[in-house]
Amino acid sequence: MTTGGRQGCLLSPLLFITALDWIMRETTEGGRTGIQWTLLSMLYDLDFAYDLALLSYSIGQMRGKMQKLEDNSGRVGLTVNATKAMRVKTIGNAKPVSCRGVELEIVKDFTYLGSVISSSGGAEMDIEARIGKAKAAFAQLKPVWKARNISLKTKLRIFESNVLLYGCETWGLTQANIKKLQTFINARLRYILGIWWPRKVSNQDLLEIAGQERVEMTIRRRKWRWIGHTLRKPPESITRTALDWDPQGRRKRGRPRLSWKRGVRKDLTAANTSWQEVKKIARDRGRWRSFTEALCSRTG
Known part of the structure:
Protein backbone atom coordinates (compact mmCIF):
# COMPACT_ATOMS: atom_id res chain seq x y z
CA MET A 1 0.00 0.00 0.00
CA THR A 2 2.91 2.40 0.65
CA THR A 3 5.57 1.33 -1.88
CA GLY A 4 3.70 -0.37 -4.72
CA GLY A 5 0.49 -0.01 -6.71
CA ARG A 6 -2.71 0.84 -4.89
CA GLN A 7 -5.13 -1.90 -3.97
CA GLY A 8 -7.31 -2.70 -6.98
CA CYS A 9 -4.93 -1.08 -9.45
CA LEU A 10 -4.99 -2.87 -12.81
CA LEU A 11 -1.20 -2.76 -12.95
CA SER A 12 -0.76 -4.62 -9.66
CA PRO A 13 -0.96 -8.19 -11.08
CA LEU A 14 1.40 -7.31 -13.94
CA LEU A 15 3.90 -5.65 -11.61
CA PHE A 16 3.78 -8.56 -9.19
CA ILE A 17 4.32 -11.19 -11.89
CA THR A 18 7.16 -9.14 -13.37
CA ALA A 19 8.87 -8.87 -9.99
CA LEU A 20 8.35 -12.59 -9.25
CA ASP A 21 9.71 -13.58 -12.65
CA TRP A 22 12.84 -11.49 -12.02
CA ILE A 23 13.28 -13.09 -8.58
CA MET A 24 13.11 -16.64 -9.98
CA ARG A 25 15.47 -15.84 -12.86
CA GLU A 26 18.03 -14.40 -10.44
CA THR A 27 17.56 -17.35 -8.07
CA THR A 28 18.17 -20.04 -10.71
CA GLU A 29 20.80 -18.22 -12.77
CA GLY A 30 24.42 -19.37 -12.79
CA GLY A 31 24.04 -22.95 -11.61
CA ARG A 32 22.48 -26.32 -12.44
CA THR A 33 20.41 -26.62 -9.29
CA GLY A 34 17.25 -28.13 -10.78
CA ILE A 35 16.29 -31.57 -12.13
CA GLN A 36 17.14 -32.80 -15.62
CA TRP A 37 14.23 -31.94 -17.88
CA THR A 38 15.43 -32.29 -21.46
CA LEU A 39 18.82 -33.23 -22.88
CA LEU A 40 20.07 -29.65 -22.63
CA SER A 41 17.79 -28.00 -20.06
CA MET A 42 16.82 -28.31 -16.41
CA LEU A 43 13.58 -27.65 -14.53
CA TYR A 44 14.20 -25.43 -11.52
CA ASP A 45 10.73 -24.60 -10.21
CA LEU A 46 7.00 -24.73 -10.82
CA ASP A 47 5.18 -21.44 -10.26
CA PHE A 48 1.51 -20.54 -10.12
CA ALA A 49 0.79 -16.96 -9.02
CA TYR A 50 2.59 -16.70 -5.68
CA ASP A 51 2.78 -20.48 -5.08
CA LEU A 52 6.34 -21.63 -5.78
CA ALA A 53 7.58 -25.22 -5.81
CA LEU A 54 11.39 -25.41 -5.91
CA LEU A 55 13.00 -28.53 -7.38
CA SER A 56 16.52 -29.84 -6.76
CA TYR A 57 18.43 -33.11 -6.89
CA SER A 58 20.16 -32.66 -3.52
CA ILE A 59 19.39 -31.07 -0.17
CA GLY A 60 22.54 -28.97 -0.46
CA GLN A 61 21.33 -27.47 -3.72
CA MET A 62 17.94 -26.76 -2.16
CA ARG A 63 19.52 -24.95 0.79
CA GLY A 64 21.50 -22.69 -1.54
CA LYS A 65 18.47 -22.04 -3.74
CA MET A 66 16.29 -21.17 -0.75
CA GLN A 67 18.89 -18.69 0.53
CA LYS A 68 19.11 -16.99 -2.88
CA LEU A 69 15.31 -16.85 -3.04
CA GLU A 70 15.19 -15.07 0.31
CA ASP A 71 17.89 -12.59 -0.69
CA ASN A 72 16.39 -11.75 -4.09
CA SER A 73 12.88 -11.42 -2.64
CA GLY A 74 14.15 -8.96 -0.03
CA ARG A 75 15.61 -6.77 -2.77
CA VAL A 76 12.11 -6.02 -4.10
CA GLY A 77 10.40 -5.85 -0.71
CA LEU A 78 8.84 -9.33 -0.69
CA THR A 79 9.06 -11.95 2.07
CA VAL A 80 9.21 -15.70 1.48
CA ASN A 81 6.72 -17.74 3.48
CA ALA A 82 7.97 -21.29 3.01
CA THR A 83 6.05 -23.99 4.84
CA LYS A 84 7.01 -27.53 3.84
CA ALA A 85 9.69 -29.63 2.20
CA MET A 86 9.49 -33.10 0.68
CA ARG A 87 12.36 -35.52 0.23
CA VAL A 88 12.11 -38.38 -2.24
CA LYS A 89 14.59 -41.26 -1.90
CA THR A 90 17.14 -39.20 0.00
CA ILE A 91 20.09 -40.92 1.69
CA GLY A 92 21.54 -39.91 5.06
CA ASN A 93 20.60 -37.16 7.48
CA ALA A 94 21.69 -33.99 5.71
CA LYS A 95 21.32 -30.56 7.29
CA PRO A 96 17.66 -29.49 6.91
CA VAL A 97 16.50 -26.67 4.68
CA SER A 98 15.67 -23.44 6.49
CA CYS A 99 13.70 -20.34 5.60
CA ARG A 100 14.10 -17.11 7.58
CA GLY A 101 15.94 -19.06 10.25
CA VAL A 102 13.22 -21.68 10.69
CA GLU A 103 13.67 -25.30 9.60
CA LEU A 104 11.09 -26.43 7.06
CA GLU A 105 8.74 -29.21 8.10
CA ILE A 106 9.57 -32.48 6.33
CA VAL A 107 6.38 -34.09 5.02
CA LYS A 108 5.49 -37.17 2.99
CA ASP A 109 2.63 -35.43 1.22
CA PHE A 110 1.17 -31.95 0.76
CA THR A 111 -1.57 -30.24 -1.21
CA TYR A 112 -0.47 -28.13 -4.18
CA LEU A 113 -3.03 -26.38 -6.40
CA GLY A 114 -5.82 -28.58 -5.09
CA SER A 115 -4.11 -31.95 -5.63
CA VAL A 116 -2.27 -34.07 -3.09
CA ILE A 117 1.38 -34.67 -4.00
CA SER A 118 2.95 -37.65 -2.20
CA SER A 119 6.52 -38.85 -1.98
CA SER A 120 5.40 -42.32 -3.12
CA GLY A 121 4.27 -40.84 -6.44
CA GLY A 122 0.91 -42.60 -6.54
CA ALA A 123 -2.60 -41.18 -6.79
CA GLU A 124 -4.03 -43.01 -3.78
CA MET A 125 -3.83 -40.08 -1.36
CA ASP A 126 -5.20 -37.63 -3.90
CA ILE A 127 -8.15 -39.92 -4.60
CA GLU A 128 -8.85 -40.31 -0.87
CA ALA A 129 -8.80 -36.51 -0.51
CA ARG A 130 -11.10 -36.11 -3.52
CA ILE A 131 -13.61 -38.57 -2.07
CA GLY A 132 -13.54 -36.71 1.26
CA LYS A 133 -14.19 -33.35 -0.43
CA ALA A 134 -16.93 -34.86 -2.59
CA LYS A 135 -18.63 -36.26 0.53
CA ALA A 136 -18.61 -32.81 2.12
CA ALA A 137 -19.97 -31.18 -1.04
CA PHE A 138 -22.67 -33.84 -1.37
CA ALA A 139 -23.76 -33.30 2.24
CA GLN A 140 -24.04 -29.53 1.73
CA LEU A 141 -26.36 -30.13 -1.23
CA LYS A 142 -28.74 -32.35 0.74
CA PRO A 143 -31.62 -29.87 0.33
CA VAL A 144 -31.15 -30.11 -3.45
CA TRP A 145 -31.30 -33.91 -3.47
CA LYS A 146 -34.46 -33.80 -1.31
CA ALA A 147 -36.20 -31.07 -3.31
CA ARG A 148 -39.29 -32.25 -5.17
CA ASN A 149 -39.44 -29.23 -7.46
CA ILE A 150 -36.03 -30.02 -9.01
CA SER A 151 -36.04 -32.58 -11.80
CA LEU A 152 -33.96 -35.74 -11.64
CA LYS A 153 -32.08 -34.66 -14.76
CA THR A 154 -30.99 -31.43 -13.08
CA LYS A 155 -29.93 -33.26 -9.93
CA LEU A 156 -27.79 -35.67 -11.95
CA ARG A 157 -26.17 -32.78 -13.84
CA ILE A 158 -25.32 -31.13 -10.51
CA PHE A 159 -23.88 -34.42 -9.25
CA GLU A 160 -21.73 -34.80 -12.38
CA SER A 161 -20.20 -31.37 -11.74
CA ASN A 162 -18.89 -32.28 -8.28
CA VAL A 163 -15.24 -32.12 -7.22
CA LEU A 164 -14.70 -35.90 -7.23
CA LEU A 165 -12.85 -36.19 -10.55
CA TYR A 166 -10.85 -32.95 -10.36
CA GLY A 167 -7.42 -33.64 -11.86
CA CYS A 168 -8.31 -37.25 -12.72
CA GLU A 169 -6.58 -36.87 -16.12
CA THR A 170 -3.21 -37.39 -14.41
CA TRP A 171 -4.14 -40.26 -12.07
CA GLY A 172 -2.37 -43.59 -12.38
CA LEU A 173 -5.37 -45.81 -11.65
CA THR A 174 -5.36 -49.21 -10.01
CA GLN A 175 -8.33 -51.53 -9.67
CA ALA A 176 -8.50 -50.71 -5.94
CA ASN A 177 -8.77 -46.98 -6.69
CA ILE A 178 -11.41 -47.56 -9.36
CA LYS A 179 -13.44 -49.64 -6.92
CA LYS A 180 -13.31 -46.88 -4.27
CA LEU A 181 -14.50 -44.25 -6.71
CA GLN A 182 -17.24 -46.42 -8.18
CA THR A 183 -18.49 -47.43 -4.72
CA PHE A 184 -18.79 -43.77 -3.70
CA ILE A 185 -20.62 -42.85 -6.93
CA ASN A 186 -23.02 -45.81 -6.69
CA ALA A 187 -23.96 -44.96 -3.09
CA ARG A 188 -24.69 -41.32 -3.97
CA LEU A 189 -26.68 -42.23 -7.06
CA ARG A 190 -28.87 -44.57 -5.00
CA TYR A 191 -29.48 -41.69 -2.57
CA ILE A 192 -30.42 -39.25 -5.36
CA LEU A 193 -32.70 -41.79 -7.07
CA GLY A 194 -34.27 -42.85 -3.77
CA ILE A 195 -33.25 -46.49 -4.11
CA TRP A 196 -32.97 -47.93 -0.61
CA TRP A 197 -31.44 -51.24 0.44
CA PRO A 198 -34.61 -53.42 0.36
CA ARG A 199 -34.82 -52.84 -3.41
CA LYS A 200 -32.43 -55.14 -5.19
CA VAL A 201 -31.04 -53.04 -8.02
CA SER A 202 -27.70 -54.12 -9.45
CA ASN A 203 -24.94 -51.58 -10.00
CA GLN A 204 -25.20 -52.04 -13.76
CA ASP A 205 -28.95 -51.34 -13.70
CA LEU A 206 -28.31 -48.37 -11.42
CA LEU A 207 -25.95 -46.77 -13.94
CA GLU A 208 -28.42 -47.39 -16.77
CA ILE A 209 -31.28 -45.79 -14.81
CA ALA A 210 -29.11 -42.74 -14.02
CA GLY A 211 -27.70 -42.57 -17.55
CA GLN A 212 -24.14 -42.81 -16.23
CA GLU A 213 -21.10 -44.72 -17.44
CA ARG A 214 -18.54 -46.50 -15.29
CA VAL A 215 -16.12 -44.12 -13.62
CA GLU A 216 -13.17 -45.94 -15.19
CA MET A 217 -14.52 -45.09 -18.64
CA THR A 218 -15.13 -41.45 -17.69
CA PRO A 247 12.87 -39.22 -14.84
CA GLN A 248 16.43 -40.11 -13.94
CA GLY A 249 17.36 -42.52 -11.20
CA ARG A 250 16.79 -46.17 -10.36
CA ARG A 251 13.57 -47.68 -9.10
CA LYS A 252 13.34 -50.24 -6.30
CA ARG A 253 13.51 -53.96 -6.96
CA GLY A 254 10.31 -55.81 -7.61
CA ARG A 255 7.29 -55.29 -9.79
Whole structure:
Protein backbone atom coordinates (compact mmCIF):
# COMPACT_ATOMS: atom_id res chain seq x y z
CA MET A 1 0.00 0.00 0.00
CA THR A 2 2.91 2.40 0.65
CA THR A 3 5.57 1.33 -1.88
CA GLY A 4 3.70 -0.37 -4.72
CA GLY A 5 0.49 -0.01 -6.71
CA ARG A 6 -2.71 0.84 -4.89
CA GLN A 7 -5.13 -1.90 -3.97
CA GLY A 8 -7.31 -2.70 -6.98
CA CYS A 9 -4.93 -1.08 -9.45
CA LEU A 10 -4.99 -2.87 -12.81
CA LEU A 11 -1.20 -2.76 -12.95
CA SER A 12 -0.76 -4.62 -9.66
CA PRO A 13 -0.96 -8.19 -11.08
CA LEU A 14 1.40 -7.31 -13.94
CA LEU A 15 3.90 -5.65 -11.61
CA PHE A 16 3.78 -8.56 -9.19
CA ILE A 17 4.32 -11.19 -11.89
CA THR A 18 7.16 -9.14 -13.37
CA ALA A 19 8.87 -8.87 -9.99
CA LEU A 20 8.35 -12.59 -9.25
CA ASP A 21 9.71 -13.58 -12.65
CA TRP A 22 12.84 -11.49 -12.02
CA ILE A 23 13.28 -13.09 -8.58
CA MET A 24 13.11 -16.64 -9.98
CA ARG A 25 15.47 -15.84 -12.86
CA GLU A 26 18.03 -14.40 -10.44
CA THR A 27 17.56 -17.35 -8.07
CA THR A 28 18.17 -20.04 -10.71
CA GLU A 29 20.80 -18.22 -12.77
CA GLY A 30 24.42 -19.37 -12.79
CA GLY A 31 24.04 -22.95 -11.61
CA ARG A 32 22.48 -26.32 -12.44
CA THR A 33 20.41 -26.62 -9.29
CA GLY A 34 17.25 -28.13 -10.78
CA ILE A 35 16.29 -31.57 -12.13
CA GLN A 36 17.14 -32.80 -15.62
CA TRP A 37 14.23 -31.94 -17.88
CA THR A 38 15.43 -32.29 -21.46
CA LEU A 39 18.82 -33.23 -22.88
CA LEU A 40 20.07 -29.65 -22.63
CA SER A 41 17.79 -28.00 -20.06
CA MET A 42 16.82 -28.31 -16.41
CA LEU A 43 13.58 -27.65 -14.53
CA TYR A 44 14.20 -25.43 -11.52
CA ASP A 45 10.73 -24.60 -10.21
CA LEU A 46 7.00 -24.73 -10.82
CA ASP A 47 5.18 -21.44 -10.26
CA PHE A 48 1.51 -20.54 -10.12
CA ALA A 49 0.79 -16.96 -9.02
CA TYR A 50 2.59 -16.70 -5.68
CA ASP A 51 2.78 -20.48 -5.08
CA LEU A 52 6.34 -21.63 -5.78
CA ALA A 53 7.58 -25.22 -5.81
CA LEU A 54 11.39 -25.41 -5.91
CA LEU A 55 13.00 -28.53 -7.38
CA SER A 56 16.52 -29.84 -6.76
CA TYR A 57 18.43 -33.11 -6.89
CA SER A 58 20.16 -32.66 -3.52
CA ILE A 59 19.39 -31.07 -0.17
CA GLY A 60 22.54 -28.97 -0.46
CA GLN A 61 21.33 -27.47 -3.72
CA MET A 62 17.94 -26.76 -2.16
CA ARG A 63 19.52 -24.95 0.79
CA GLY A 64 21.50 -22.69 -1.54
CA LYS A 65 18.47 -22.04 -3.74
CA MET A 66 16.29 -21.17 -0.75
CA GLN A 67 18.89 -18.69 0.53
CA LYS A 68 19.11 -16.99 -2.88
CA LEU A 69 15.31 -16.85 -3.04
CA GLU A 70 15.19 -15.07 0.31
CA ASP A 71 17.89 -12.59 -0.69
CA ASN A 72 16.39 -11.75 -4.09
CA SER A 73 12.88 -11.42 -2.64
CA GLY A 74 14.15 -8.96 -0.03
CA ARG A 75 15.61 -6.77 -2.77
CA VAL A 76 12.11 -6.02 -4.10
CA GLY A 77 10.40 -5.85 -0.71
CA LEU A 78 8.84 -9.33 -0.69
CA THR A 79 9.06 -11.95 2.07
CA VAL A 80 9.21 -15.70 1.48
CA ASN A 81 6.72 -17.74 3.48
CA ALA A 82 7.97 -21.29 3.01
CA THR A 83 6.05 -23.99 4.84
CA LYS A 84 7.01 -27.53 3.84
CA ALA A 85 9.69 -29.63 2.20
CA MET A 86 9.49 -33.10 0.68
CA ARG A 87 12.36 -35.52 0.23
CA VAL A 88 12.11 -38.38 -2.24
CA LYS A 89 14.59 -41.26 -1.90
CA THR A 90 17.14 -39.20 0.00
CA ILE A 91 20.09 -40.92 1.69
CA GLY A 92 21.54 -39.91 5.06
CA ASN A 93 20.60 -37.16 7.48
CA ALA A 94 21.69 -33.99 5.71
CA LYS A 95 21.32 -30.56 7.29
CA PRO A 96 17.66 -29.49 6.91
CA VAL A 97 16.50 -26.67 4.68
CA SER A 98 15.67 -23.44 6.49
CA CYS A 99 13.70 -20.34 5.60
CA ARG A 100 14.10 -17.11 7.58
CA GLY A 101 15.94 -19.06 10.25
CA VAL A 102 13.22 -21.68 10.69
CA GLU A 103 13.67 -25.30 9.60
CA LEU A 104 11.09 -26.43 7.06
CA GLU A 105 8.74 -29.21 8.10
CA ILE A 106 9.57 -32.48 6.33
CA VAL A 107 6.38 -34.09 5.02
CA LYS A 108 5.49 -37.17 2.99
CA ASP A 109 2.63 -35.43 1.22
CA PHE A 110 1.17 -31.95 0.76
CA THR A 111 -1.57 -30.24 -1.21
CA TYR A 112 -0.47 -28.13 -4.18
CA LEU A 113 -3.03 -26.38 -6.40
CA GLY A 114 -5.82 -28.58 -5.09
CA SER A 115 -4.11 -31.95 -5.63
CA VAL A 116 -2.27 -34.07 -3.09
CA ILE A 117 1.38 -34.67 -4.00
CA SER A 118 2.95 -37.65 -2.20
CA SER A 119 6.52 -38.85 -1.98
CA SER A 120 5.40 -42.32 -3.12
CA GLY A 121 4.27 -40.84 -6.44
CA GLY A 122 0.91 -42.60 -6.54
CA ALA A 123 -2.60 -41.18 -6.79
CA GLU A 124 -4.03 -43.01 -3.78
CA MET A 125 -3.83 -40.08 -1.36
CA ASP A 126 -5.20 -37.63 -3.90
CA ILE A 127 -8.15 -39.92 -4.60
CA GLU A 128 -8.85 -40.31 -0.87
CA ALA A 129 -8.80 -36.51 -0.51
CA ARG A 130 -11.10 -36.11 -3.52
CA ILE A 131 -13.61 -38.57 -2.07
CA GLY A 132 -13.54 -36.71 1.26
CA LYS A 133 -14.19 -33.35 -0.43
CA ALA A 134 -16.93 -34.86 -2.59
CA LYS A 135 -18.63 -36.26 0.53
CA ALA A 136 -18.61 -32.81 2.12
CA ALA A 137 -19.97 -31.18 -1.04
CA PHE A 138 -22.67 -33.84 -1.37
CA ALA A 139 -23.76 -33.30 2.24
CA GLN A 140 -24.04 -29.53 1.73
CA LEU A 141 -26.36 -30.13 -1.23
CA LYS A 142 -28.74 -32.35 0.74
CA PRO A 143 -31.62 -29.87 0.33
CA VAL A 144 -31.15 -30.11 -3.45
CA TRP A 145 -31.30 -33.91 -3.47
CA LYS A 146 -34.46 -33.80 -1.31
CA ALA A 147 -36.20 -31.07 -3.31
CA ARG A 148 -39.29 -32.25 -5.17
CA ASN A 149 -39.44 -29.23 -7.46
CA ILE A 150 -36.03 -30.02 -9.01
CA SER A 151 -36.04 -32.58 -11.80
CA LEU A 152 -33.96 -35.74 -11.64
CA LYS A 153 -32.08 -34.66 -14.76
CA THR A 154 -30.99 -31.43 -13.08
CA LYS A 155 -29.93 -33.26 -9.93
CA LEU A 156 -27.79 -35.67 -11.95
CA ARG A 157 -26.17 -32.78 -13.84
CA ILE A 158 -25.32 -31.13 -10.51
CA PHE A 159 -23.88 -34.42 -9.25
CA GLU A 160 -21.73 -34.80 -12.38
CA SER A 161 -20.20 -31.37 -11.74
CA ASN A 162 -18.89 -32.28 -8.28
CA VAL A 163 -15.24 -32.12 -7.22
CA LEU A 164 -14.70 -35.90 -7.23
CA LEU A 165 -12.85 -36.19 -10.55
CA TYR A 166 -10.85 -32.95 -10.36
CA GLY A 167 -7.42 -33.64 -11.86
CA CYS A 168 -8.31 -37.25 -12.72
CA GLU A 169 -6.58 -36.87 -16.12
CA THR A 170 -3.21 -37.39 -14.41
CA TRP A 171 -4.14 -40.26 -12.07
CA GLY A 172 -2.37 -43.59 -12.38
CA LEU A 173 -5.37 -45.81 -11.65
CA THR A 174 -5.36 -49.21 -10.01
CA GLN A 175 -8.33 -51.53 -9.67
CA ALA A 176 -8.50 -50.71 -5.94
CA ASN A 177 -8.77 -46.98 -6.69
CA ILE A 178 -11.41 -47.56 -9.36
CA LYS A 179 -13.44 -49.64 -6.92
CA LYS A 180 -13.31 -46.88 -4.27
CA LEU A 181 -14.50 -44.25 -6.71
CA GLN A 182 -17.24 -46.42 -8.18
CA THR A 183 -18.49 -47.43 -4.72
CA PHE A 184 -18.79 -43.77 -3.70
CA ILE A 185 -20.62 -42.85 -6.93
CA ASN A 186 -23.02 -45.81 -6.69
CA ALA A 187 -23.96 -44.96 -3.09
CA ARG A 188 -24.69 -41.32 -3.97
CA LEU A 189 -26.68 -42.23 -7.06
CA ARG A 190 -28.87 -44.57 -5.00
CA TYR A 191 -29.48 -41.69 -2.57
CA ILE A 192 -30.42 -39.25 -5.36
CA LEU A 193 -32.70 -41.79 -7.07
CA GLY A 194 -34.27 -42.85 -3.77
CA ILE A 195 -33.25 -46.49 -4.11
CA TRP A 196 -32.97 -47.93 -0.61
CA TRP A 197 -31.44 -51.24 0.44
CA PRO A 198 -34.61 -53.42 0.36
CA ARG A 199 -34.82 -52.84 -3.41
CA LYS A 200 -32.43 -55.14 -5.19
CA VAL A 201 -31.04 -53.04 -8.02
CA SER A 202 -27.70 -54.12 -9.45
CA ASN A 203 -24.94 -51.58 -10.00
CA GLN A 204 -25.20 -52.04 -13.76
CA ASP A 205 -28.95 -51.34 -13.70
CA LEU A 206 -28.31 -48.37 -11.42
CA LEU A 207 -25.95 -46.77 -13.94
CA GLU A 208 -28.42 -47.39 -16.77
CA ILE A 209 -31.28 -45.79 -14.81
CA ALA A 210 -29.11 -42.74 -14.02
CA GLY A 211 -27.70 -42.57 -17.55
CA GLN A 212 -24.14 -42.81 -16.23
CA GLU A 213 -21.10 -44.72 -17.44
CA ARG A 214 -18.54 -46.50 -15.29
CA VAL A 215 -16.12 -44.12 -13.62
CA GLU A 216 -13.17 -45.94 -15.19
CA MET A 217 -14.52 -45.09 -18.64
CA THR A 218 -15.13 -41.45 -17.69
CA ILE A 219 -11.60 -41.02 -16.39
CA ARG A 220 -10.13 -42.71 -19.46
CA ARG A 221 -12.07 -40.38 -21.79
CA ARG A 222 -10.92 -37.31 -19.87
CA LYS A 223 -7.34 -38.54 -19.84
CA TRP A 224 -7.16 -39.04 -23.59
CA ARG A 225 -8.97 -35.77 -24.26
CA TRP A 226 -6.32 -34.02 -22.14
CA ILE A 227 -3.51 -35.88 -23.92
CA GLY A 228 -4.81 -34.71 -27.30
CA HIS A 229 -5.09 -31.13 -26.07
CA THR A 230 -1.53 -31.27 -24.70
CA LEU A 231 -0.04 -32.82 -27.84
CA ARG A 232 -1.42 -29.94 -29.91
CA LYS A 233 0.52 -27.42 -27.84
CA PRO A 234 3.84 -25.97 -29.04
CA PRO A 235 6.84 -28.32 -28.66
CA GLU A 236 8.42 -26.05 -26.04
CA SER A 237 5.33 -26.23 -23.78
CA ILE A 238 6.21 -27.66 -20.36
CA THR A 239 3.12 -29.89 -20.25
CA ARG A 240 3.91 -31.37 -23.66
CA THR A 241 7.53 -31.99 -22.65
CA ALA A 242 6.26 -33.74 -19.51
CA LEU A 243 4.51 -36.40 -21.62
CA ASP A 244 7.88 -37.55 -23.00
CA TRP A 245 9.87 -36.88 -19.84
CA ASP A 246 11.82 -39.83 -18.47
CA PRO A 247 12.87 -39.22 -14.84
CA GLN A 248 16.43 -40.11 -13.94
CA GLY A 249 17.36 -42.52 -11.20
CA ARG A 250 16.79 -46.17 -10.36
CA ARG A 251 13.57 -47.68 -9.10
CA LYS A 252 13.34 -50.24 -6.30
CA ARG A 253 13.51 -53.96 -6.96
CA GLY A 254 10.31 -55.81 -7.61
CA ARG A 255 7.29 -55.29 -9.79
CA PRO A 256 6.93 -51.62 -10.81
CA ARG A 257 3.82 -49.76 -9.71
CA LEU A 258 1.19 -48.90 -12.29
CA SER A 259 2.07 -45.28 -13.06
CA TRP A 260 0.15 -42.89 -15.31
CA LYS A 261 2.61 -43.46 -18.14
CA ARG A 262 2.41 -47.26 -17.87
CA GLY A 263 -1.37 -46.99 -17.97
CA VAL A 264 -1.14 -45.02 -21.23
CA ARG A 265 1.21 -47.62 -22.74
CA LYS A 266 -1.17 -50.37 -21.65
CA ASP A 267 -4.05 -48.68 -23.50
CA LEU A 268 -1.90 -48.22 -26.62
CA THR A 269 -0.74 -51.85 -26.53
CA ALA A 270 -4.37 -52.99 -26.43
CA ALA A 271 -5.07 -50.75 -29.45
CA ASN A 272 -1.90 -51.91 -31.25
CA THR A 273 -0.80 -48.27 -31.64
CA SER A 274 2.55 -46.59 -30.92
CA TRP A 275 3.13 -43.30 -29.10
CA GLN A 276 4.59 -41.77 -32.27
CA GLU A 277 1.39 -42.59 -34.17
CA VAL A 278 -0.64 -40.97 -31.38
CA LYS A 279 1.31 -37.72 -31.81
CA LYS A 280 0.45 -37.63 -35.52
CA ILE A 281 -3.24 -38.43 -34.98
CA ALA A 282 -3.61 -35.72 -32.33
CA ARG A 283 -2.94 -32.98 -34.91
CA ASP A 284 -6.31 -33.68 -36.56
CA ARG A 285 -9.12 -33.04 -34.04
CA GLY A 286 -11.72 -35.01 -35.96
CA ARG A 287 -9.47 -38.01 -36.39
CA TRP A 288 -8.43 -37.75 -32.74
CA ARG A 289 -12.04 -37.89 -31.50
CA SER A 290 -12.67 -41.03 -33.55
CA PHE A 291 -9.43 -42.59 -32.36
CA THR A 292 -10.05 -41.93 -28.66
CA GLU A 293 -13.66 -43.13 -28.88
CA ALA A 294 -12.53 -46.42 -30.41
CA LEU A 295 -9.63 -46.66 -27.94
CA CYS A 296 -11.81 -46.12 -24.86
CA SER A 297 -14.46 -48.54 -26.14
CA ARG A 298 -11.83 -51.20 -26.79
CA THR A 299 -9.91 -50.81 -23.52
CA GLY A 300 -13.03 -50.32 -21.43
